[in-house]
Amino acid sequence: MQYELAERQLQNIQDTVIITGCPRSGTSVFGQIISTFEGMEYHYEPQIVHILMRLLERNEISKNIAFLLLRMYLHEDLLVESAHARRVNLRPNDTTLILNSMPWKELIHRWSSIANTADALAYINERNLRVAIKTINVIGFISNLREALPEAKFLLILRDGRDVVYSLLQRNWLTDEALQHHYWPYKFVDGHRVPDRVDDDTAERWVAMKPIDRACYLWRRDAESSIQAMSGQRRDELHVIRYEALLSDPEPLLADVARFLVSRMTDQTYPMVRSLRPYKPRDSYAFLDEADPKEFKRFREVNEALGYRW
Template sequence: MNSNQLKLSPAAADCVNQMVFVSGMPRTGTTVLGNLIGSFSNIDYHFEPPMIKALLGYLETGSLQANEFKFLFETYCFEELLVPHLAGRTLNFNTHDDSYIKNFLSEEELKKRLGKSHRKRTIEAEAKAYRLAIKMPASLLEMAALQNIYPEFIKIITYRNFNDVLHSILKKAWFAPEHLSVNGPTLLYPYLIYKDLKIPSCIPKKYHSSFVEADELHKAVIYYISQYEALGKIRRFIFIRYENFTQAPLEISKQLAKQLKVELTDKSLAIIDQIKPLEYRHEELPIEASWQSRLDEIESNFQGLNTGSVVNNIEG
């Protein structure tokens, strides 16, 4: 055994091995689904932890050795996310934020965390009863890389018709010239610099030239395609089509809780009660034929899949 290899509590590896990871394109219901999962019994939920995206970027690009990544990732997930959250030290009480703690945590659970000071030796033991859950959109490539190190973690992937998603991305101007300029504000991270333009690191190199040359709409298309192409590399995931989920939220929530081996809470039922059916808008966009064909192919891959079902694999 290498005496120079740093070690953590075995509980840190267990935390990551059994975690729930929710991802999909932005605007596909990941926030609603994350809040719902965060309300389930014995779940400790985290909304888009910035360091997760950074670490996964290094993993996907091969910039870190597996043992280096494991040490950093497990330290962050266990010592920075799970333990202090259970101890009530890192709860967000800003009511305007999506990560506002009362969006998903019950008053009973909140009082449990804030009712006393938690010592490390006791909180680590208590942490064994909880499953870490993370929501991080646009991380399917990184999810595929992560499963090679942690094959047992639970992957939940959301989907929504591409026209609805692309309309939303255009409205937010993620790929407007001023946001991709090297000196402009950064909306998507981590990123690479290619021909003096910021390119999200989740976009494969094979698309870099096309991305640089594309207009704002087709940059969004490439971003979308890059994500769902990764499905061909992902093994065994729970599929959630957002439109279908909003039509039957209670039924699908019960199914999801059963798969995670947890229970719905009163908070879960309150969240479900606020979910309204989503209309199929599908306003068509002027997408070039070659890219439209690829989008249609991705859409066809999801046809016939039941929302809430476990998918062993899918062609990307």
């Protein structure tokens, strides 16, 4: 037996927007800006997307089931629920506060006028609403996501690997203790938690790595996937955004993104753009001297391949 969504449901998610990049590359702030674009129903890091793609890669789930679950989740749990405004975040100092993305007037209108699923579907079609998700860890799965959602648009954020590694070290996410909580899901090697994104061939070596080498390795893996994605996707499918350019001159860059998405900026967009701090290159990257020479060499080669010259 084969299950599939109704044609109307498939139509509603066909042009899903997927924002991705490596951790600490600027995906969160960029996703918040995209959440203000016209018609975007934005969702922050739905983990099930990565899990389904990982299970599919490991042949632990069939393509048909993985795609079905993904499509159902995007439509029923994200788009329809978002149109209802049932799960809004109203915490004042939270970066995903719904009022950063839409005004009170719109939120109250949804609460007062959308009573059931039929109302939500009518509203989705009336306003041409579409799902936008920000999710790291899926750069390497773009080809499968493209197959599941043939008209999806991908926004790929790139950032100088040196700044990413510095930020990861400042966050202190890659010590053995911190890895009890970060870079989930895990696999276990000799009783140690190893991020699932680490190659099986590298997993044993990972256990003995210093945090700086772990940071260089993880960024490089994502950057290599980015290079592969950029070489294999059409320009009408994937749009690349440089984090440095976003901070330095955001409005022309965002106007270009809006054209790519066939959307537009709104009154909610501009306050968020004005809140961006200008990009300032670091004076020194001496902390990279502590990296393992072999890991650093590979890191530098990939960073230069992305256009970030020493």
